[in-house]
C-alpha cells in the first residue's frame with residue numbers, strides 16, 4: 001500500500017504521443033502484425049487489426065492460416081493479409097524487421113500451436129501484445145510464459161485470464177470489482193513484477209502496471225461510466241489499439257494507458273447500442289476532440 005496510483009487522463013503528454021506531424025511516410029509510423037485463428041474464428045483478430053490501423057499504425061497486416069485466408073480476404077481492405085500456418089512460417093515472416101509490433105491471442109485458439117507462435121514472437125524481442133488465448137494457452141504453465149517475456153510486452157488479461165496466470169493474486173482480490181483500485185493496484189504491480197512485462201487488468205476500473213512498480217488507473221465508473229463496453233470483442237479492439245500505438249513507437253506502459261483511455265472515450269462517444277466494430281470507427285471523433 002501507499003505507492004502512487006496515477007489516474008490516466010487525456011493530457012498534453014497523451015496528445016503529444018497521438019498526433020502525427022510533418023512529412024513522415026507510412027513506414028515511419030510502424031507496421032503492426034496481428035495473428036488470426038482458423039476458419040470462423042478470425043473476427044477477433046480483424047477487430048484488433050482495425051483498432052491498430054485507426055490509432056495510427058502506418059500499416060497493419062493480419063496473418064492467417066490457409067483455411068482462413070478467404071474469410072479474411074473477404075473482410076479486409078486497408079488491412080493487408082499474409083498466410084501464416086504455423087510457428088515456422090511466423091518466424092519466416094518476422095525476418096522482416098519492419099513488422100515492429102505484434103499482437104497475438106484474439107481468436108487464436110488454446111493450443112500447443114498458440115504456445116509455439118507466442119514463443120517465436122517473444123524471441124524476436126519486438127513490441128508485443130499478448131491477449132486472450134495467448135494468455136489462456138499458458139494457464140497450466142505460466143512460468144514458461146514469464147521466462148520468455150520482455151519489458152516491451154503488454155499482457156491484457158480480463159479477470160478470468162488474470163486468474164489463470166496469477167491464481168494467488170486473483171485469490172487476494174486483484175480482479176474483484178468490489179475492492180478499491182488502490183488495493184488491487186498492489187496485486188497488479190506484483191503480477192507485472194513477476195511477469196517482467198506490463199500488465200493491463202481489464203474492467204470498469206482498468207489497472208496498468210509496469211514491472212518497475214508504476215501503476216495507473218483508467219476509471220470508467222461514475223461520470224465516465226461506459227457499461228456498453230461489456231460486449232463481445234471490445235477487448236480484442238483494445239489489444240489492437242495497444243499494438244498500433246507500439247508500432248508507432250510508444251513504449252509499452254504509455255501505449256497500454258493511452259489505449260485504455262481512448263477505448264473508453266470511443267465507447268462513450270457511441271453510447272448505448274455499442275458493438276465492438278464501432279470502437280475503431282469512433283476514434284477519429286475522439287482524436288479530433290482531444291486535439292481541441
Ligand SMILES: NC(=O)C1=CN([C@@H]2O[C@H](COP(=O)(O)OP(=O)(O)OC[C@H]3O[C@@H](n4cnc5c(N)ncnc54)[C@H](O)[C@@H]3O)[C@@H](O)[C@H]2O)[C@@H](O)CC1
Nearest residue numbers: 041043044105106107108109132133158159160232233236
Ligand atoms: N468476434 C469474435 O471473434 C470474438 C472472439 N472472441 C475470442 O473468443 C475467445 C474466448 O474469449 P472469452 O473472453 O470469451 O473467453 P475465455 O476463454 O477467457 O473464458 C471465459 C470464461 O472466463 C470467465 N471469466 C471470469 N472472469 C471474467 C472476466 N472478468 N471477463 C470475462 N470472462 C471472465 C467467464 O465467466 C467465462 O466462463 C478468445 O480468443 C477471444 O479473443 C471474444 O473476444 C468475443 C468476440
Ligand SMILES: Nc1ncnc2c1ncn2[C@@H]1O[C@H](COP(=O)(O)OP(=O)(O)O)[C@@H](O)[C@H]1O
Nearest residue numbers: 158202203204220226229230232233234235236
Ligand atoms: N462494465 C464495464 N465498464 C467499462 N468497461 C468495461 C466494462 N466491462 C468490460 N469493460 C471493458 O471491455 C473490454 C472487455 O474485454 P474482454 O473481457 O477481453 O472481452 P472480449 O474478449 O469479448 O473482447 C475490456 O477493455 C474491459 O475493460
